[in-house]
Amino acid sequence: xxxxxxxxxxxxxxxxxxxxxxxxxxxxxxxxxxxxxxxxxxxxxxxxxxxxxxxxxxxxxxxxxxxxxxxxxxxxxxxxxxxxxxxxxxxxxxxxxxxxxxxxxxxxxxxxxxxxxxxxxxxxxxxxxxxxxxxxxxxxxxxxxxxxxxxxxxxxxxxxxxxxxxxxxxxxxxxxxxxxxxxxxxxxxxxxxxxxxxxxxxxxxxxxxxxxxxxxxxxxxxxxxxxxxxxxxxxxxxxxxxxxxxxxxxxxxxxxxxxxxxxxxxxxxxxxxxxxxxxxxxxxxxxxxxxxxxxxxxxxxxxxxxxxxxxxxxxxxxxxxxxxxxxxxxxxxxxxxxxxxxxxxxxxxxxxxxxxxxxxxxxxxxxxxxxxxxxxxxxxxxxxxxxxxxxxxxxxxxxxxxxxxxxxxxxxxxxxxxxxxxxxxxxxxxxxxxxxxxxxxxxxxxxxxxxxxxxxxxxxxxxxxxxxxxxx
Amino acid sequence: xxxxxxxxxxxxxxxxxxxxxxxxxxxxxxxxxxxxxxxxxxxxxxxxxxxxxxxxxxxxxxxxxxxxxxxxxxxxxxxxxxxxxxxxxxxxxxxxxxxxxxxxxxxxxxxxxxxxxxxxxxxxxxxxxxxxxxxxxxxxxxxxxxxxxxxxxxxxxxxxxxxxxxxxxxxxxxxxxxxxxxxxxxxxxxxxxxxxxxxxxxxxxxxxxxxxxxxxxxxxxxxxxxxxxxxxxxxxxxxxxxxxxxxxxxxxxxxxxxxxxxxxxxxxxxxxxxxxxxxxxxxxxxxxxxxxxxxxxxxxxxxxxxxxxxxxxxxxxxxxxxxxxxxxxxxxxxxxxxxxxxxxxxxxxxxxxxxxxxxxxxxxxxxxxxxxxxxxxxxxxxxxxxxxxxxxxxxxxxxxxxxxxxxxxxxxxxxxxxxxxxxxxxxxxxxxxxxxxxxxxxxxxxxxxxxxxxxxxxxxxxxxxxxxxxxxxxxxxxxxxxxxxxxxxxxxxx
Numbered sequence: 001x002x003x004x005x006x007x008x009x010x011x012x013x014x015x016x017x018x019x020x021x022x023x024x025x026x027x028x029x030x031x032x033x034x035x036x037x038x039x040x041x042x043x044x045x046x047x048x049x050x051x052x053x054x055x056x057x058x059x060x061x062x063x064x065x066x067x068x069x070x071x072x073x074x075x076x077x078x079x080x081x082x083x084x085x086x087x088x089x090x091x092x093x094x095x096x097x098x099x100x101x102x103x104x105x106x107x108x109x110x111x112x113x114x115x116x117x118x119x120x121x122x123x124x125x126x127x128x129x130x131x132x133x134x135x136x137x138x139x140x141x142x143x144x145x146x147x148x149x150x151x152x153x154x155x156x157x158x159x160x161x162x163x164x165x166x167x168x169x170x171x172x173x174x175x176x177x178x179x180x181x182x183x184x185x186x187x188x189x190x191x192x193x194x195x196x197x198x199x200x201x202x203x204x205x206x207x208x209x210x211x212x213x214x215x216x217x218x219x220x221x222x223x224x225x226x227x228x229x230x231x232x233x234x235x236x237x238x239x240x241x242x243x244x245x246x247x248x249x250x251x252x253x254x255x256x257x258x259x260x261x262x263x264x265x266x267x268x269x270x271x272x273x274x275x276x277x278x279x280x281x282x283x284x285x286x287x288x289x290x291x292x293x294x295x296x297x298x299x300x301x302x303x304x305x306x307x308x309x310x311x312x313x314x315x316x317x318x319x320x321x322x323x324x325x326x327x328x329x330x331x332x333x334x335x336x337x338x339x340x341x342x343x344x345x346x347x348x349x350x351x352x353x354x355x356x357x358x359x360x361x362x363x364x365x366x367x368x369x370x371x372x373x374x375x376x377x378x379x380x381x382x383x384x385x386x387x388x389x390x391x392x393x394x395x396x397x398x399x400x401x402x403x404x405x406x407x408x409x410x411x412x413x414x415x416x417x418x419x420x421x422x423x424x425x426x427x428x429x430x431x432x433x434x435x436x437x438x439x440x441x442x443x444x445x446x447x448x449x450x451x452x453x454x455x456x457x458x459x460x461x462x463x464x465x466x467x468x469x470x471x472x
Numbered sequence: 473x474x475x476x477x478x479x480x481x482x483x484x485x486x487x488x489x490x491x492x493x494x495x496x497x498x499x500x501x502x503x504x505x506x507x508x509x510x511x512x513x514x515x516x517x518x519x520x521x522x523x524x525x526x527x528x529x530x531x532x533x534x535x536x537x538x539x540x541x542x543x544x545x546x547x548x549x550x551x552x553x554x555x556x557x558x559x560x561x562x563x564x565x566x567x568x569x570x571x572x573x574x575x576x577x578x579x580x581x582x583x584x585x586x587x588x589x590x591x592x593x594x595x596x597x598x599x600x601x602x603x604x605x606x607x608x609x610x611x612x613x614x615x616x617x618x619x620x621x622x623x624x625x626x627x628x629x630x631x632x633x634x635x636x637x638x639x640x641x642x643x644x645x646x647x648x649x650x651x652x653x654x655x656x657x658x659x660x661x662x663x664x665x666x667x668x669x670x671x672x673x674x675x676x677x678x679x680x681x682x683x684x685x686x687x688x689x690x691x692x693x694x695x696x697x698x699x700x701x702x703x704x705x706x707x708x709x710x711x712x713x714x715x716x717x718x719x720x721x722x723x724x725x726x727x728x729x730x731x732x733x734x735x736x737x738x739x740x741x742x743x744x745x746x747x748x749x750x751x752x753x754x755x756x757x758x759x760x761x762x763x764x765x766x767x768x769x770x771x772x773x774x775x776x777x778x779x780x781x782x783x784x785x786x787x788x789x790x791x792x793x794x795x796x797x798x799x800x801x802x803x804x805x806x807x808x809x810x811x812x813x814x815x816x817x818x819x820x821x822x823x824x825x826x827x828x829x830x831x832x833x834x835x836x837x838x839x840x841x842x843x844x845x846x847x848x849x850x851x852x853x854x855x856x857x858x859x860x861x862x863x864x865x866x867x868x869x870x871x872x873x874x875x876x877x878x879x880x881x882x883x884x885x886x887x888x889x890x891x892x893x894x895x896x897x898x899x900x901x902x903x904x905x906x907x908x909x910x911x912x913x914x915x916x917x918x919x920x921x922x923x924x925x926x927x928x929x930x931x932x933x934x935x936x937x938x939x940x941x942x943x944x945x946x947x948x949x950x951x952x953x954x955x956x957x958x959x960x961x962x963x964x965x966x
Contacts, residue, residue: 034881034884082880084866086881086887160866160867160872160879160881161879161880163872164869164872164873164879165867181923182783183921185784186784186785186919186921188762188765188769188787190760190761190762190764190765190787192758192759199920199921199922202922202924202926205926206927210927210928212927276762278759281758312783316712319713
């Protein structure tokens with residue numbers, strides 16, 4: 001099948017992009033989502049607060065998800081739920097039957113999926129072929145160009161669903177695969193592995209999609225917006241939330257949230273406190289907490305622990321395509337048109353800024369759609385070379401993380417930033433080499449968005465190397 | 473079938489204590505004959521002890537102690553398992569291993585290791601130069617001096633293996649009595665009576681394959697020749713996106729000071745780093761530690777520096793059933809009709825079929841009558857394939873066309889379909905809980921650890937098992953007994 005644009009992910013970014021593409025007259029837009037229903041994470045975020053910036057009214061997550069899913073269909077996009085983009089044909093995805101080997105991806109990781117047998121050959125073999133070396137199925141090819149398609153040419157993806165396996169060829173692809181929370185294991189929290197330890201995403205689905213009750217004592221790890229959302233979800237499911245636990249010196253959410261938590265649910269925030277160990281084997285017994293100021297530890301018994309925040313983009317498809325990753329966001333490095341390092345492959349939403357609110361993700365989707373539509377029309381010739389935009393610690397990331405001479409400002413007119421420190425009036429400086437392109441003030445709270453204007457873009461010199469954002 | 477109050481009607485010909493990879497392998501071997509077999513374990517699933525938490529390598533036995541029983545059974549078992557895995561659909565990849573020397577001391581040890589391999593009957597081992605190592609493994613960290621190549625070392629699925637054995641045994645008539653902790657053994661002229669937390673099990677012959685509880689069961693029979701000294705090994709599993717960093721298993725050179733850690737691919741397409749080796753007193757403490765994980769990361773980042781940029785998918789710890797002896801502790805007592813199969817340490821997965829064959833021979837020599845009975849259709853079961861090297865259901869257009877449930881991916885990180893979860897829940901040896909389902913399908917085992925799928929998968933399990941607790945072949949329902957597996961005496965190993 002051929003389409004003009006294939007969108008991977010029917011969350012706010014993907015759906016908004018599909019609607020905008022259709023509005024701009026793009027013919028065939030296919031939005032694939034691997035979940036059983038379109039809508040993305042808002043499907044199971046039952047709290048209100050959605051739609052403020054983009055729909056000019058406040059609604060719950062599920063209502064917001066339904067609104068966008070319906071609007072995409074009404075706009076004439078084809079929305080296919082239960083459909084996974086499983087790979088880029090001709091490219092070595094996990095379990096792909098064939099793949100090129102020996103090419104280097106932009107992280108410096110050489111992709112090599114074949115195991116070499118003692119003779120030095122690598123041949124495609126079955127996993128249980130008793131006659132041959134049971135190497136990972138692979139074929140050897142010369143080092144080839146990175147990416148799913150020739151520059152400017154059509155791009156093929158594999159879609160897998162109950163209807164079967166299908167190859168779809170698109171003129172452009174938008175990756176809108178979103179983000180998730182780092183689970184306990186990835187945070188290297190030691191101890192046992194009992195059930196009852198989960199992320200907010202799992203918690204919300206258990207409670208709001210499957211009606212599960214979670215009686216007993218619960219702890220929430222983290223004290224940012226999502227952590228308070230987890231607390232409310234736990235309370236809704238019948239849990240007694242003992243506390244929100246953060247290693248930061250204070251919570252990272254709105255003061256009103258913390259006040260409400262204390263007043264309505266009598267849930268305190270335990271600051272400067274780290275989780276040292278999970279105890280329990282067949283059943284969660286509790287966690288060992290350390291006071292980072294005194295070094296003292298104490299044991300808190302509980303039946304549920306929810307690890308919140310610490311977002312990481314779901315970047316598997318982007319990485320398998322060979323797009324250059326941004327070391328800060330861990331999503332594909334995009335320029336201000338939201339194009340990745342691979343021509344024709346765009347990325348938007350929380351894949352490139354994990355995590356922002358749904359309306360910000362949707363705005364990114366619409367922004368990408370405009371430049372995808374322009375590219376499909378044959379638009380103006382390619383812009384200037386990419387100039388990387390990087391940050392210095394304690395800033396964590398900036399998105400987009402590349403500009404081009406003559407390129408447009410980013411979505412909503414500003415860059416998104418994250419810092420790892422609390423700073424009420426942080427002074428940011430935009431530098432390129434010895435030159436200071438701009439200075440700006442913003443408020444930094446770990447895990448919360450900060451913004452940087454785009455007025456300095458025109459002053460960047462394409463031949464002067466990367467632009468660096470520093471905290472003065 | 474289980475009678476009222478959990479008491480078995482009559483006595484089984486053979487009871488096996490321990491449903492790990494060794495116990496199930498012995499059950500499979502004995503079930504091929506005209507014998508009634510019962511396998512008892514405190515845990516509610518097979519393969520939940522040392523079996524599930526190891527480095528998942530199918531060893532050639534090149535570095536075993538020459539002349540030991542372990543060397544012999546490892547070599548035999550490894551060959552048998554390679555063949556069995558191919559027929560049963562157990563994921564195996566022959567990646568080969570490179571043993572890498574990082575210091576002059578380690579380099580000096582290489583000729584001795586090569587000689588030892590030859591003494592163990594393994595002749596394909598050969599030296600590799602430093603440049604040869606980097607040619608084979610371009611992501612190897614700086615400082616590798618020389619190495620040895622062991623082309624037949626392989627990686628295997630440690631979960632499907634005992635399940636295949638148990639499935640074959642159950643289909644041949646063996647009973648699984650899970651969720652029953654053996655608390656005592658009374659032996660008499662007619663055989664043994666096993667007191668368990670859920671009734672008594674009688675048998676004529678008894679096999680002790682209790683793993684970490686091997687010495688405690690042996691003590692119930694008056695033994696005492698060995699003590700289990702649990703050795704904890706912590707491991708880290710890296711994201712699948714790290715898999716291209718590695719072609720083969722990277723082994724350390726053991727020295728007097730340290731045994732070192734390995735970096736290996738897994739059949740699920742991840743990269744494994746570990747294990748630590750720590751002697752501990754608690755037979756059930758499979759918790760990871762901050763110090764252990766830090767030490768592993770430090771070592772791993774030196775072996776393959778680019779691992780530092782990759783996400784960790786899981787961490788876990790397993791306990792190896794080491795003893796004060798260097799060899800397996802396998803003894804058959806004809807007078808008491810008792811076989812002790814203990815001290816299998818860390819090589820049980822690779823040696824399992826060799827051990828089962830050997831123990832069966834010993835039992836026959838001791839008087840157990842092995843009358844032939846190979847039922848039609850007997851042989852390795854066709855296990856669901858959960859490896860990454862072959863074709864998984866989501867990749868199989870014909871299979872999806874025949875049954876669309878194989879096209880509905882539920883666990884996105886591991887690409888597990890509704891069809892596979894449905895099949896596992898209805899299998900001959902069904903899972904008793906979420907962990908069992910993980911080991912049968914890989915669902916919830918991926919990088920998100922359940923963020924996307926755990927709620928849906930849990931709902932599927934609850935629906936399949938129903939309010940009454942669902943059916944388990946020859947075992948307790950998924951609710952399981954309250955008793956048993958937290959006993960300080962035996963852990964959950966039996």
